[in-house]
Amino acid sequence: MAENERITELQEAVDNENWDRLEELWLEVLEAAPPPVATLLEIARTITDSGHRGLARTLVELLAESMEAAGDHTNAFAALRELVSLTDKPGQVLLQRLETSFTGARAASPSLAAVRERYTLVGARKPLTELDAMSTWLDHDVGTAVELAGQGVGRVVDVNLELENIKVDLGGRRPVSVPFGAVARFMRRLPDGSFLRRKVEEPEQLALFVTSAPGDALVALLDEHDDPVDVATIKSALDGLLPPKQWTSWWSKARKHPRVLTTGTGSRLRYAVSRSAESATDALLDDLRSADPRSRLAVARRLAARGDEAATATAAFLAESLAELEESDPGLAWETVGTLTGLPGGQRPAERYTDRLLANVPPMLILTGVQDRAARLELLEAVRRHSPDDWQSTWSAWMRREESATNLSAMASQLATTDGGAPLEAAIEKIFRSPHEHPAQLIWACESMVEDTVPQALASHMTPSLLELLPDTLSRKEYAPLRARAKALLEGGKVAIRLLLEQATEQQATRFGQRVARVDSLEPDRVRLIEQAVQQCQTTTREPETPMLVATRAAVEAKRAELKQLLDHEIPKTLKGIQAAAAEGDLRENFEYHMLRDRQELQSAQAAQLQQDLARVRILEPGAADTSRVNIGTRVHLETLDGTSLKPITILGSWDADVDRRIFANGTELAEGLLEHTIGDTVKVEGADARITRIEAWPSESAG
Numbered sequence: 001m002a003e004n005e006r007i008t009e010l011q012e013a014v015d016n017e018n019w020d021r022l023e024e025l026w027l028e029v030l031e032a033a034p035p036p037v038a039t040l041l042e043i044a045r046t047i048t049d050s051g052h053r054g055l056a057r058t059l060v061e062l063l064a065e066s067m068e069a070a071g072d073h074t075n076a077f078a079a080l081r082e083l084v085s086l087t088d089k090p091g092q093v094l095l096q097r098l099e100t101s102f103t104g105a106r107a108a109s110p111s112l113a114a115v116r117e118r119y120t121l122v123g124a125r126k127p128l129t130e131l132d133a134m135s136t137w138l139d140h141d142v143g144t145a146v147e148l149a150g151q152g153v154g155r156v157v158d159v160n161l162e163l164e165n166i167k168v169d170l171g172g173r174r175p176v177s178v179p180f181g182a183v184a185r186f187m188r189r190l191p192d193g194s195f196l197r198r199k200v201e202e203p204e205q206l207a208l209f210v211t212s213a214p215g216d217a218l219v220a221l222l223d224e225h226d227d228p229v230d231v232a233t234i235k236s237a238l239d240g241l242l243p244p245k246q247w248t249s250w251w252s253k254a255r256k257h258p259r260v261l262t263t264g265t266g267s268r269l270r271y272a273v274s275r276s277a278e279s280a281t282d283a284l285l286d287d288l289r290s291a292d293p294r295s296r297l298a299v300a301r302r303l304a305a306r307g308d309e310a311a312t313a314t315a316a317f318l319a320e321s322l323a324e325l326e327e328s329d330p331g332l333a334w335e336t337v338g339t340l341t342g343l344p345g346g347q348r349p350a351e352r353y354t355d356r357l358l359a360n361v362p363p364m365l366i367l368t369g370v371q372d373r374a375a376r377l378e379l380l381e382a383v384r385r386h387s388p389d390d391w392q393s394t395w396s397a398w399m400r401r402e403e404s405a406t407n408l409s410a411m412a413s414q415l416a417t418t419d420g421g422a423p424l425e426a427a428i429e430k431i432f433r434s435p436h437e438h439p440a441q442l443i444w445a446c447e448s449m450v451e452d453t454v455p456q457a458l459a460s461h462m463t464p465s466l467l468e469l470l471p472d473t474l475s476r477k478e479y480a481p482l483r484a485r486a487k488a489l490l491e492g493g494k495v496a497i498r499l500l501l502e503q504a505t506e507q508q509a510t511r512f513g514q515r516v517a518r519v520d521s522l523e524p525d526r527v528r529l530i531e532q533a534v535q536q537c538q539t540t541t542r543e544p545e546t547p548m549l550v551a552t553r554a555a556v557e558a559k560r561a562e563l564k565q566l567l568d569h570e571i572p573k574t575l576k577g578i579q580a581a582a583a584e585g586d587l588r589e590n591f592e593y594h595m596l597r598d599r600q601e602l603q604s605a606q607a608a609q610l611q612q613d614l615a616r617v618r619i620l621e622p623g624a625a626d627t628s629r630v631n632i633g634t635r636v637h638l639e640t641l642d643g644t645s646l647k648p649i650t651i652l653g654s655w656d657a658d659v660d661r662r663i664f665a666n667g668t669e670l671a672e673g674l675l676e677h678t679i680g681d682t683v684k685v686e687g688a689d690a691r692i693t694r695i696e697a698w699p700s701e702s703a704g
Contacts, residue, residue: 006032007039014046019055022047026059030066037063037075041082048086057086068097073104084128095121102134109138111159118161136183140166145190145200148176152239153196171240195221196237207241214250215257219273228263228270262302263287285310288317293325293332294371297339308344315343322353330361331369338375358386363394373404380411392423399427403440409448416455425457432461435469439478443485446470446495462495464504470496471515474522483521490516490526492604500533501608509537529601547654547667549613550620550632555655559617563610566603574600620652625697630674632666637694638685646690649674650698 006029013022029035040063047056060083067076080098084090090098099121106112119134121127137159140146144156146168154170166183167175178187190197195217198206210217221237222229235247242250255262261272261283274283288299296318303314318340325333337353340346357366363383370376380398384391395411402408415424428445435442448454449462473479473486490496500509513534517527551559578597625633630651638646650663651674657665664671673684674692681692 007036010043014043014050017050019052022055023059026062030062034070034072034075035063035066037067037078041078044082044086053086057083060086064097068101073101073107077101077105081128081131084131090127092122095124095127098127098131102131106138109141110143111137111141111161114159114161136180137161139189140183140187145197147188147190147196148178149186149188151176152236153190153200155200194224196224199237199241203240210238210241211246211250214254215260218254218271219257219259222260222271222273225272228261228272230270234271262298285313288314293321293329296321297335300339300343304339304343312344315340315346315349318343319346319349322349326353326357326361329369330357330366331371333357334366334370334379335372335375338372338378354382358382363387364397367398367401373407376402376404377407377410380407384414392418396423396427399424400430400438400441405440405444405447408441408444412448412455412458416457421455421457424455428457428461436472436476436478439473439482442469443473443479443482443489446473446489447485449495450493450498462499464499464508466495467499467504467508467512471512471519474516474519487522487526490522490530492529492601493608496530497533497605497608500530500537501612504537506538509534525597525601529605532605547665548618548632549616550618550653550666551655552620552622552652555653556614556617556619559610559614559655563607563614566607566610571600571603571607574603617653617655620656620698622699623697627695627697629676629678630692630695632675633698635696635698636674636692637696638683638690639693641682641689641691645693646685649685651675652698 006025010022010025010029013025029040041060044056044060060079064076064079064083067079080101084094084098087094103112103116115134115137119130121130124130140156142156142159145153146156147153148168148170152170154168156166157169157175158167164180165177166180167177169175190200221234255271259274261274263270263272285303288296288303291299300314300318304311318336322333322336325336333353334357337350341350367376367379370379380395383394392415395415399408399411402411412424415421431438431441431445445458445461446466448458470489479486488494500512504512513530516522516530578600620633625631627634630636632651632653635648635650637648640646647662651666651671652663654665654667657663666675670685677683677692679692679695682689683692
């Protein structure tokens with residue numbers, strides 16, 4: 001009789017409680033080489049559960065003796081452990097047999113002697129508890145490939161029974177110590193041939209497999225998990241096998257494997273593997289039929305990637321659902337039409353329902369139910385085509401409800417060229433009239449104001465009155481989801497700094513700085529930048545007579561080159577460094593990140609100032625200065641009152657000043673003390689009286 005037939009008869013004998021026949025069959029199975037030990041032990045447990053513990057103990061004793069006689073320590077250990085669990089008070093002989101089989105089964109374990117010395121089964125109050133501890137130590141012995149929850153995979157490099165911890169080398173870092181009591185929760189022994197075990201034992205071959213066969217590699221990885229996993233788990237498993245820059249293209253290929261199943265949406269998106277491609281498609285079709293209307297779209301998109309047959313079935317189902325959605329949820333109906341358009345056989349019903357929706361349902365009602373940003377923009381364009389005479393009113397009204405910055409910019413660009421920009425102006429006016437009712441729109445408007453192509457309807461609202469509004473975006477609850485963008489409005493070159501440097505009065509700047517300083521959640525580097533801008537505004541306000549900015553052509557060209565270097569090279573380089581530093585995480589203690597942020601703010605301020613200065617600088621032409629008196633662009637010869645000649649002084653702009661060469665900038669104390677004086681006048685030069693003897697135009701022939 002074949003082994004499978006005997007096992008079937010054994011199970012039937014248990015079900016029928018034919019105990020005599022059961023024992024006969026048991027002995028017959030034991031004569032097989034080798035007997036199915038795991039199956040026999042499972043049958044013994046069923047017998048125990050049926051109330052025949054003594055019979056189960058007898059049968060397991062026969063199994064254990066058979067395995068001991070065959071020298072099969074591993075199966076003998078499994079049988080003897082079961083026998084001990086069935087015995088109320090296991091005797092010394094039984095426990096010695098269990099120890100012997102355990103030692104034989106674990107003979108290759110490096111720490112066996114240490115574990116045997118620390119634990120003993122004979123005489124123990126709870127021998128199975130001791131045995132479990134011994135097994136746990138040796139299951140995670142030196143050299144074992146393991147996975148540490150949340151940290152990765154590696155090998156056990158040290159087992160310390162005295163300190164009760166196990167150290168794991170995860171590669172490239174100091175070994176991680178795991179307390180023995182936490183091993184069961186946080187450490188998993190990797191089975192032979194598993195994906196993660198191959199990562200430890202043969203990383204190069206596995207990396208080649210991952211890169212050359214993305215779909216098969218993903219299936220192999222998912223096949224190890226009992227439950228669906230998220231993308232983060234998959235990426236973690238591929239760490240060290242796949243270069244980060246290849247992740248996007250690898251993932252787009254791998255997830256298209258026909259056996260890969262996707263469940264959930266958004267942050268709950270999970271991936272699993274089916275038995276076959278056909279079973280995966282069938283499972284997704286079942287999900288499509290049972291899903292709620294909104295979730296159907298995500299399932300439909302996954303089905304569309306599984307070939308024409310699945311996509312056609314999906315299109316038919318979605319087309320049938322449109323009639324109901326038109327009444328219950330026209331916004332979702334529009335999104336369904338968008339999905340249907342790209343499916344085989346879906347184009348015609350999609351076009352038909354597009355016309356029906358636009359003809360029968362008010363556009364604002366449809367827009368309200370459309371959650372997808374791109375679908376809303378497509379709907380707005382459809383409204384413009386369908387209603388060429390009055391689409392502007394719909395767009396203008398929807399601007400006050402649209403929260404996507406991308407959509408708002410597209411709408412503003414279109415409305416700005418319609419009716420002289422009046423529809424856009426109407427929408428912007430209503431947003432600024434009640435800004436806290438339109439938080440997303442206000443943040444977008446403030447972001448857009450500083451762009452080169454900003455519509456006039458937006459540019460006209462960039463006034464110092466915004467400085468009263470911006471602090472509210474940092475603290476009011478309406479702006480909580482937009483807080484990061486609100487904080488970015490305080491960066492160099494953005495609306496707050498531009499207003500402080502270009503338009504604000506001292507009082508407006510001071511009040512803004514005080515309000516910003518009271519916002520606890522604002523980072524210190526942003527506060528410092530605002531403080532600097534406020535100080536600059538206060539200085540400019542107190543000293544309205546800013547010295548005339550003049551410069552030689554060479555100096556102007558040098559400043560233009562400096563500005564180009566900042567804009568084209570230095571600032572982009574710093575921003576790239578900031579992104580790299582931010583990717584390291586924990587920004588609170590990331591010194592490099594904060595240093596680069598400080599540098600970026602300084603560079604932005606420098607660029608803004610250079611742009612302003614180049615716009616107002618007056619070029620100084622050589623030899624053109626009026627020499628009837630000391631002017632900018634003159635060289636002044638002096639002598640002391642006793643007739644001793646002094647080194648000449650040249651007065652130019654601040655960009656050309658060179659004290660070592662006796663060239664001073666207008667606006668300095670020395671230059672201001674000379675300007676407007678004539679030959680023969682007595683002046684103060686570096687703390688002493690001097691007389692002007694000659695005035696020449698710069699550059700003079702005597703200039704050396």
